[in-house]
Amino acid sequence: GNSVTQMEGPVTLSEEAFLTINCTYTATGYPSLFWYVQYPGEGLQLLLKATKADDKGSNKGFEATYRKETTSFHLEKGSVQVSDSAVYFCALLYSSASKIIFGSGTRLSIRP
Amino acid sequence: GAVVSQHPSWVICKSGTSVKIECRSLDFQATTMFWYRQFPKQSLMLMATSNEGSKATYEQGVEKDKFLINHASLTLSTLTVTSAHPEDSSFYICSARERRAGEQYFGPGTRLTVT
Numbered sequence: 311g312n313s314v315t316q317m318e319g320p321v322t323l324s325e326e327a328f329l330t331i332n333c334t335y336t337a338t339g340y341p342s343l344f345w346y347v348q349y350p351g352e353g354l355q356l357l358l359k360a361t362k363a364d365d366k367g368s369n370k371g372f373e374a375t376y377r378k379e380t381t382s383f384h385l386e387k388g389s390v391q392v393s394d395s396a397v398y399f400c401a402l403l404y405s406s407a408s409k410i411i412f413g414s415g416t417r418l419s420i421r422p
Numbered sequence: 423g424a425v426v427s428q429h430p431s432w433v434i435c436k437s438g439t440s441v442k443i444e445c446r447s448l449d450f451q452a453t454t455m456f457w458y459r460q461f462p463k464q465s466l467m468l469m470a471t472s473n474e475g476s477k478a479t480y481e482q483g484v485e486k487d488k489f490l491i492n493h494a495s496l497t498l499s500t501l502t503v504t505s506a507h508p509e510d511s512s513f514y515i516c517s518a519r520e521r522r523a524g525e526q527y528f529g530p531g532t533r534l535t536v537t
Contacts, residue, residue, distance in 0.1 A: 354528040410517070413465060
């Protein structure tokens with residue numbers, strides 16, 4: 311079936327460090343892939359997305375590339391800030407049912 | 423951008439009572455709305471999918487008689503937790519799929535505490 315596996319947290323980094331959060335997926339067909347962010351006490355916000363192989367999604371300095379050959383969609387940021395502290399969810403959408411499947415989430419904490 | 427609201431944002435109720443949570447798409451029409459449940463420090467689990475004017479489709483393991491979903495219009499879906507118990511305490515999140523473009527937008531969530 312369809313599933314998303316992402317790096318377990320928590321991840322703690324110093325400000326300005328490089329960030330990678332790994333995400334791999336299993337899906338039939340060609341799903342769309344997403345990264346969502348959940349700040350403390352808030353709901354989900356779409357961070358970025360990619361709808362086909364080799365697409366790169368980017369937003370707020372974050373990037374992720376849809377890699378079909380490795381079934382991955384790793385999230386990266388070159389220089390993190392304290393304000394990036396949140397929980398990050400990798401997700402896929404299989405369009406036939408319009409259902410979004412979420413990974414387990416990765417809690418990110420950035421030290422000043 | 424598209425906005426989805428939920429009401430209330432948090433609610434405390436006594437065991438045995440029922441609680442209704444509303445999910446509204448404020449500036450678009452949503453043919454489909456989804457209800458998720460999130461336990462502390464865990465991921466979102468899809469509970470059910472509701473299409474406007476028809477019965478909701480529940481995921482395996484979700485009791486449809488306990489979690490009543492109504493999607494009476496293109497901008498409103500409700501989730502009623504009936505005869506709530508402490509184990510129903512959770513964060514409930516809805517999302518709405520835009521009718522035209524098919525994008526999904528998430529509400530801010532409702533925190534339910536059953537005492």
